[in-house]
Amino acid sequence: MNYWAIFKKGIFDQNPIFRLALSLCPALAVTSNVFNALGMGLAVMFVITANNVVVSIVRRWVNQKVRVPVFITIIATIVTLTQLMLEAFLPALYKELGIYLALIVVFAIILARAEVFAMKNGIVPSFFDGLGMGTGFALAMLLVGTIREVFGTGAFLGFPVLPASYNGPLILILAPGAFMVIGLLIGLFNVIGEYRSKLAAQRGEA
Amino acid sequence: MGEVKIEVGKLSVSASPHIRCDESIAKIMWMVNLALAPAALFSIYRFGLSALYTMVICIVAAIVTEYAIQKWQGKTITVSDGSAFLTGLLLAMNIPSTVPWYMPLFGSAVAIAVAKHTMGGLGFNIFNPALVGRAVLLASWPVAMTTWPTMASKLDGVTSATPLGILKLQGxxxxxxxxxxxxxxxxxxxxxxxxxxxxxxxxxxxxxxxxxxxxxxxxxxxxxxxxxxxxxxxxxxxxxxxxxxxxxxxxxxxxxxxxxxxxxxxxxxxxxxxxxxxxxxxxxxxxxxxxxxxxxxxxxxxxxxxxxxxxxxxxxxxxxxxx
Structure with a gap:
């Protein structure tokens, strides 16, 4: 199996936020600045990759009927680990993310990848699938966070990048701004996706 | 049953609609603009040139945004039907005349692009575009959007609260x-x-x-x-x-x-x-x-x-x- 293809699909074709529209809650809630968005993205990337590997290992011994509780227990364990590690080594980020860190347990994308991919595939493909999906998620969070922070406050990671006279619309920092930014980005990704599939079709014909 | 005679030329057969009226979207929209005109002109008279600038920015931004989006989507361009003009005018009527130039620009663009055209254009929008524009502006720049010019004095830069603002804070x-x-x-x-x-x-x-x-x-x-x-x-x-x-x-x-x-x-x-x-x-x-x-x-x-x-x-x- 082509590992590169498995890894790559999470970044654009099946981007968790913009294409699958899963886990929109963190994309709305913690993207008001780049630091939080990226921290959240990396935390999810770690959880999703580790969870895919563990699920792939144990899948032979999991009864179909109780697979969801088993998945959730595994995810909760990994999230607890992440939480404790962040609290120990990055207390600032831990404080900023607050409740959303614990909420990673119920992010749709993590359970979805366990169910759709890791349950049916071996350890190595599952690892790449988790890594690709996690990367796609983290990049999407970074994109939303960058747009909101740069145009909302005129700064990037806290460093001013736009002139001091820039008086950005506060709404980008607030929740409605997040909805608008994500909605418009989903639209943009759909346009690009259509364009790409048209290109691919032309290549196929030629 | 007797024979039905149809004299050619007297009875015309056609598909519906049979009754037409001379109303159109453009006519209604321009009429609404006309109905707003006295109040708009009055506000220019009372608040001065800054009101005119804000109004012009709102209207022009709304029309340009509509034109750009319809051009990009390959739709028929309908900026002359007055609906974008009306959105711009209504938005201008809803904001203080003293706001800096980029606020009406942003508000109009959001009103037309987000509230109107992401829903499919005129006739498909769920929310009133002008009010969405105003709500966005109020959330974006709460201070500038609630600093009102007073009309009692003709001096520039004198601001005061609205009657409702005074009622809320002072009774x-x-x-x-x-x-x-x-x-x-x-x-x-x-x-x-x-x-x-x-x-x-x-x-x-x-x-x-x-x-x-x-x-x-x-x-x-x-x-x-x-x-x-x-x-x-x-x-x-x-x-x-x-x-x-x-x-x-x-x-x-x-x-x-x-x-x-x-x-x-x-x-x-x-x-x-x-x-x-x-x-x-x-x-x-x-x-x-x-x-x-x-x-x-x-x-x-x-x-x-x-x-x-x-x-x-x-x-x-x-x-x-x-x-």
Whole structure:
């Protein structure tokens, strides 16, 4: 199996936020600045990759009927680990993310990848699938966070990048701004996706 | 049965529609613009050139945004039908004249691009674009959007709170004291010598414009009457001054020009009355209990959201059908 293809699909074709529209809650809630968005993205990337590997290992011994509780227990364990590690080594980020860190347990994308991919595939493909999906998620969070922070406050990671006279619309920092930014980005990704599939079709014909 | 003779030339056979009227979207929209014109001109007279600049920026930004989006999507370009012009004008009437230039620009662009064209353009938008633009601006720059130029003095840069703002923060007695006595207050509210957004101050001219639209049959008189009436009744019930409440804030502008927007309100007259009553009640709720001094904008937007439900609830009975 082509590992590169498995890894790559999470970044654009099946981007968790913009294409699958899963886990929109963190994309709305913690993207008001780049630091939080990226921290959240990396935390999810770690959880999703580790969870895919563990699920792939144990899948032979999991009864179909109780697979969801088993998945959730595994995810909760990994999230607890992440939480404790962040609290120990990055207390600032831990404080900023607050409740959303614990909420990673119920992010749709993590359970979805366990169910759709890791349950049916071996350890190595599952690892790449988790890594690709996690990367796609983290990049999407970074994109939303960058747009909101740069145009909302005129700064990037806290460093001013736009002139001091820039008086950005506060709404980008607030929740409605997040909805608008994500909605418009989903639209943009759909346009690009259509364009790409048209290109691919032309290549196929030629 | 006798033979039916059809004389050729006397009976014309054609597909429906058989009765045509000369109304069109463009005509209605320009008529609404015309109805708003007196109040708009009055605001330029009272607030000076800054009002004109803000208005022009709003309108031009709305038209340019609409043109750009329709061009990009390959749709028929309909900027000349006046609907983008109306959105820009209504947005301008809803904001203070003193805001910096980029705020009306941003508000108009959001109103047209996000509230109108992401939904599919004219006729498909759920929310009133101008009000969405205003709500976005209020959330984006709360300080600039609530700094009102006063009309009492003609000096530049003198600002004051709106009557409702004074009412919220300092109470009714203080409000009457500022105007002198009750009669003066009513008079200045009615004739528009008070602070506020550009278009909301001249109650008289707005009512005249509204009556013109009712006379032309473009809006139903029930909507403004029920909405303003609800506000009057509820404020009286809660022990406030109903006359002051009915004439202040954006209520008259909202009731005549925004709660009557054909796209975003229920289809039936009964539904429109429910809509108006709901908008009036929400306005009172926000004014008396909410964090903002004025709530017409949010009240109408909230009722826009439930418009499909009202339509579903008050579906007219089919002729002869039993419930």
């Amino acid at each position: 009714y007695a203080k409000l009457v004291e500022i105007f002198g006595d009750k009669m003066t207050m009513y008079k200045s509210l009615f004739f528009g010598s008070r602070s506020g957004s550009m278009g909301e101050t001249a109650a008289l001219l707005l009512i005249l414009g509204g009556i013109f639209l009712i006379y032309r049959g473009y809006i139903n008189w029930q909507v403004p009457v029920v909405m303003i009436g609800t506000v009057g009744v509820l404020t009286a019930v809660f022990g406030q001054d109903p006359i002051m409440h009915m004439m202040s804030g954006g209520l008259i502008l909202g009731a005549f020009f925004m709660a009557t927007d054909m796209v975003t309100i229920p289809i039936t007259v009964k539904g429109q009355m429910v809509f108006a009553a709901g908008a009036g009640a929400l306005t009172v709720l926000i004014r008396l209990l909410g964090g903002y001094p004025e709530g017409v904008c949010y009240a109408i937007l909230l009722m826009n959201a439930v418009t499909p439900l009202i339509d579903l609830w008050l579906k007219p009975k089919k002729f002869g059908a039993r419930r």
